[in-house]
Amino acid sequence: MTDSGTWVPPGVDEEVPSAARLYDYLLGGAHNFAADRELAERFLAALPSARHVARLNRAFLRRAVVFMAEQGVRQFLDIGSGIPTVGNVHEVAQGIDPQARVVYVDYESVAVAHAQLLLEGNENATIVQTDMLDPASVLQHPETRTLLDFSRPVGLIMAGVFHFVPHDRDAPGIIGRYRDALPSGSYLALSHFTADVSPDEMAEVVEVMRRSSDPVHTRTHAEVTELFTGFDLVEPGVVGTALWRPERPELAARLPGASQIYAGVGRKP
Incomplete structure (x- = not known):
C-alpha cells in the first residue's frame, strides 16, 4: 500500500480517515492511508467479521x-459508489451488455x-462528484442527464451508504x-448496517466510526x-446480505457476518 500516487488528489487530508478508504482496506484494496488503516484495525477489533461483512456486501x-x-x-445510478474495486457496477453490467x-x-x-x-476511455460510464444528500445535484448534473435516459428504467443503487445518513x-x-x-419499472438496490x-x-462500531469523517447510524429492520x-420489494424482501438470493443457499446463513447488513431490492410500479 502507498500513501502517494496519481490517485491522490491535491488537498486531501491524509490524517482524516474516511469510510470509502476504510472499506477499500477491508476489501484488500491499496487506495487508503495510514489513518484509514488504523481506523480499520479498530473497526475489526469491534467487529471481527468486518472483512466478511464487506465482501458479502460487495x-x-x-x-x-x-x-x-x-x-x-440497462442503465444504473450508483449512489455513494466509493473507491472502485473488483466487480464494479459497470464491469458487471457491461459484462452482460456492453452498451449498459x-x-x-x-x-x-x-x-x-x-x-x-478506471473509467478513462469508457464512453458508457462516468463519475459525478457531488453530495448524495442533494438529489437535485445528482439528478440534474449534466453528465447524469447525458448518460441516463429517465424515460426508461434505471437501476438505483445505494449499497452500504445510507448508514452514514443521520x-x-x-x-x-x-x-x-x-x-x-x-x-x-426502475429498481432500488439498497444495503444498510443494523x-x-x-x-x-455494533455499538462499538458506531463508537469507532465517530472518529472518522463518516459516523455510522444503524437502523432496524423496520427502518x-x-x-x-x-x-415493491422483490423476494426475499429485506434480509441479511448473504441471504439475498444467494448462489449457495445451504451455506448462506452460516457465513460470518451474514446478517450484519440488511439488503433488499425493490421495483417501482
Whole structure:
C-alpha cells in the first residue's frame, strides 16, 4: 500500500480517515492511508467479521446488478459508489451488455480520482462528484442527464451508504426524491448496517466510526424496510446480505457476518 500516487488528489487530508478508504482496506484494496488503516484495525477489533461483512456486501451488489439486468435494466445510478474495486457496477453490467450505462456518484476525492482513472476511455460510464444528500445535484448534473435516459428504467443503487445518513436528515425522504425521478419499472438496490443482530458489537462500531469523517447510524429492520417506500420489494424482501438470493443457499446463513447488513431490492410500479 502507498500513501502517494496519481490517485491522490491535491488537498486531501491524509490524517482524516474516511469510510470509502476504510472499506477499500477491508476489501484488500491499496487506495487508503495510514489513518484509514488504523481506523480499520479498530473497526475489526469491534467487529471481527468486518472483512466478511464487506465482501458479502460487495457480493450482494453484484447479484443485485445481475438481477436488475435480467429484468431488462440497462442503465444504473450508483449512489455513494466509493473507491472502485473488483466487480464494479459497470464491469458487471457491461459484462452482460456492453452498451449498459453507469453513472457513479461520490463526494470523496480519492474515490472520484480513482474512478476517473478506471473509467478513462469508457464512453458508457462516468463519475459525478457531488453530495448524495442533494438529489437535485445528482439528478440534474449534466453528465447524469447525458448518460441516463429517465424515460426508461434505471437501476438505483445505494449499497452500504445510507448508514452514514443521520436519523434527523430524513433518509426516507431523500430516497423518495430519487424515487420520484425514476420511471415505472426502475429498481432500488439498497444495503444498510443494523444493530438488530449484534447490538454490542455494533455499538462499538458506531463508537469507532465517530472518529472518522463518516459516523455510522444503524437502523432496524423496520427502518431499513421504510427506505423502500414506494417500491415493491422483490423476494426475499429485506434480509441479511448473504441471504439475498444467494448462489449457495445451504451455506448462506452460516457465513460470518451474514446478517450484519440488511439488503433488499425493490421495483417501482
